[in-house]
Amino acid sequence: MSTGGGIAEKLLSAQGDLVAVAGGLEQLDDVFPRRVHADPETVERGLAQLVLTLIELLRQLMERQALRRMEAGALDDDQIERLGQTFMKLAERMDELKEEFGLTDADLNLDLGPLGNLL
Amino acid sequence: MIHLYAFAKNLRSLPVERGVEGSPLEVCEVEGATAVVSRLQATPLQTTHEALIRHGLVVEALLDQDGIAAAARRLRPDVRSRLDSLEGCVEVGVRVVDPRREEPAVRAPDGTGYMHAELELSRARDRMVRALHAPLDENASASAVGAPGAGGVVHTASYLVRREAVPAFTRLVDGYAATHPQLTVVCTGPWAPYSFAGEAEAAA
Numbered sequence: 001m002s003t004g005g006g007i008a009e010k011l012l013s014a015q016g017d018l019v020a021v022a023g024g025l026e027q028l029d030d031v032f033p034r035r036v037h038a039d040p041e042t043v044e045r046g047l048a049q050l051v052l053t054l055i056e057l058l059r060q061l062m063e064r065q066a067l068r069r070m071e072a073g074a075l076d077d078d079q080i081e082r083l084g085q086t087f088m089k090l091a092e093r094m095d096e097l098k099e100e101f102g103l104t105d106a107d108l109n110l111d112l113g114p115l116g117n118l119l
Numbered sequence: 120m121i122h123l124y125a126f127a128k129n130l131r132s133l134p135v136e137r138g139v140e141g142s143p144l145e146v147c148e149v150e151g152a153t154a155v156v157s158r159l160q161a162t163p164l165q166t167t168h169e170a171l172i173r174h175g176l177v178v179e180a181l182l183d184q185d186g187i188a189a190a191a192r193r194l195r196p197d198v199r200s201r202l203d204s205l206e207g208c209v210e211v212g213v214r215v216v217d218p219r220r221e222e223p224a225v226r227a228p229d230g231t232g233y234m235h236a237e238l239e240l241s242r243a244r245d246r247m248v249r250a251l252h253a254p255l256d257e258n259a260s261a262s263a264v265g266a267p268g269a270g271g272v273v274h275t276a277s278y279l280v281r282r283e284a285v286p287a288f289t290r291l292v293d294g295y296a297a298t299h300p301q302l303t304v305v306c307t308g309p310w311a312p313y314s315f316a317g318e319a320e321a322a323a
Contacts, residue, residue, distance in 0.1 A: 010307045010308060010309075010310070011305070011306075011307055012211065012285070012289045012292070012306040012307060012308055013289050013292045013293050013296065013304070013305070013306035014304070014305045014306070015296040015297075015300070015302070015303065015304045015305075016216065016296075016300075016302060016303030016304060016305075017216070017218065017303045018303065018305065063237065064241075066234070067234070067237060067238050067241055070234060070238060071238060077231065080230065080231050080234050081229065081230040081231045082230060083230065083234060084227070084229065084230025084231055084232070084233040084234040085229070085230035085233075086230070087230075087233060087234075087237075088227065088230060088233045
């Protein structure tokens with residue numbers, strides 16, 4: 001099917017790695033409802049993807065909240081150190097789990113339709 | 120099922136494009152507004168790539184005629200007001216990708232160092248995005264900013280811009296890109312004002 005003049009006609013201005021941006025277009029499938037693949041070979045990875053996505057969401061929310069409190073001067077030095085240690089270890093463990101299940105940062109996301117992406 | 124593509128104003132003729140499922144386009148008067156529709160067999164509509172592209176092609180063809188957005192006098196006041204605010208405007212999309220955002224998490228010798236490094240990164244990103252968004256927002260009738268996403272996306276936003284102001288708007292984006300060569304900056308449009316057709320609260 002023709003798409004008329006094509007995407008190039010809609011490009012008003014561009015600089016940098018357009019492949020990285022165009023990569024998002026290849027994820028057009030994301031506009032359709034996402035499902036956990038339930039066949040035996042992929043169910044474990046699908047579930048891991050879902051669980052890690054939720055953990056990553058919580059990690060980001062907690063970290064942003066902690067940074068906000070730190071910026072507001074609401075945390076003392078000990079609390080900053082302990083929170084920093086926790087977030088560092090959590091980030092390292094997440095990297096290990098992503099590698100174990102063959103997932104990338106882009107996989108840890110959910111399209112929420114009109115609400116946008118989860119992460 | 121009747122599939123609605125857009126409300127139109129100053130519609131000279133229907134586009135030659137076929138609608139979803141190859142259905143012929145029709146004009147339908149709804150409370151004084153001109154709606155471009157087609158009749159579909161499938162109920163409910165199957166959301167396929169082909170259906171999305173067909174819908175998009177019809178909307179683009181209407182946009183080429185400057186036909187999007189009606190100012191009907193007998194529509195409910197809130198709908199009429201929303202359509203009036205879109206008249207003469209198009210949507211321009213801006214997306215900024217910072218490759219450094221995809222780099223591994225901050226490595227620091229201790230927790231305090233980690234938190235300070237993360238805070239500085241967060242502040243730097245905020246400054247970087249503000250430097251782009253503030254002037255664009257001033258030159259737009261409205262804007263809708265999305266949340267930063269995966270893939271290093273630090274800013275994704277839609278701006279409602281008067282059609283004649285698009286070149287000046289694009290120059291602002293070009294100017295920002297020139298001073299931030301490390302970023303990928305993409306500006307697309309003009310699109311039908313999809314992001315601003317909903318409730319007033321949807322647009323910032």
